Amino acid sequence: GIASRVDGVPFGVVLNKSAKRFYDEGEDFWPKRYAIWGRLVASQPDQIAYAIVDSEGVERFMPSVFAPIADDTIEGLASKLSIDPVAAKNTVDAFNAACPDGPIDQMSLDGKTTKGLTPEKSNWSAPISKPPFFGYPLRPGITFTYMGVAVNDRAQVLMKDGKPAANLFAAGEIMAGNVLGQGYLGGIGMTIGGVFGRIAGAEAARVLNR
Known part of the structure; x- marks a missing residue:
């Protein structure tokens, strides 16, 4: 499967319908994570998740054709996404508290790792603290399958x-x-x-x- 808007995943957190993180958003550069996030989201309740970023994170990837869902508070954004506002705020607060100091470097695996979370975020861990906040729904889909015909090097x-x-x-x-x-x-x-x-x-x- 392929997850939509996976390019925003490294610059925030991904929450499921229970407002819980379920995987390392900073494991690797996003062009290599399409299939992985597709499978992950497919295993979540109702096969949906949400990439949550703030006004700084949203500037780190290409703008979408369709505008993201936005609000000036995490609780307000969560309500618009139909997830529990208190749980979402608690998850984001815990993430923010676990982030190291200093800027991230999105051009490298910068080692800016959270401390004390499950799961940890391996790279690009920056607090989600500057409003407005944005939510991008993630859905699995099919780009192609791994099945098909076998060929040799002459096609x-x-x-x-x-x-x-x-x-x-x-x-x-x-x-x-x-x-x-x-x-x-x-x-x-x-x-x-x-x-x-x-x-x-x-x-x-x-x-x-x-």
């Missing part, structure tokens, strides 16, 4: 016996599982399509020109 489809088909080629999502492991890096789907599209096209032309 030939491999048949049941493991031998390549003479005139059947594949590129893009249908064979992406040959390249991907357990995760997804932002943009890699287009890369796979572009690279294997060229290979498949060249190989198909070779067959036709025999």
